Amino acid sequence: MAPALIHAPQPFITPGQGIEAGAGRKGVRRTPKSALAALTLAYTAGAGAVTTTHGEAAADPRDQLATLRRELPARVELVEGSYLKAVDAAHTLMTDFEEARRLRVQLGEEPLPAEQRIEWMEKLAKVRAAAQASVTTLEQVEALILKV
Structure with a gap:
């Protein structure tokens, strides 16, 4: 299969799909602080699980509490970052609508x-x-x- 991929007529990444896609890419760029919090959660999730005789995962309450205490600061940080982004986005939306209203009146355009x-x-x-x-x-x- 590898030779077929190497000699494929179409490239896998076409112009505009790679890093140059910029704002059109999927996902949201996180600040380093939030990315660190996300990685912390990803690598600590599931710690402290014990397998029972039925194959079910049951967590030791002490391990579960210790895990939560390790994860909670990162979770607070993620929520804080999300809220700050939402507040900034709402403020930007308001200023954009204010500018659109001002320009519409100035130009004598009809409302949407x-x-x-x-x-x-x-x-x-x-x-x-x-x-x-x-x-x-x-x-x-x-x-x-x-x-x-």
Whole structure:
């Protein structure tokens, strides 16, 4: 099979698919701090598992607690980074819409079609509801931190 791949008529990576794809690539570039936290979680996940006679994985509670205590700082860091990115994205979105409104008025252009505006508002309403629910979750986490 290797000779067929070597002499294949089409390259596996075409222009625009490799590193030069830039912002069009899948995934989100993490800051080094978040990448380290993600790697920490990836390599510590599953530590402390014990196999029972039925082949099921059962964790020793002390090992499980030790694992959680090692992983929790990285998890807090990941959530912090995600929230900061979301806040920055929301602020950028607001400034972009402010600029678009200003330019539309300055140029005397018509507003976007109502369907488009309604669609965007519905999406943002769902996001806002999720954000408000996550605030409640974070408050519960804060209360649990005091008990760990």
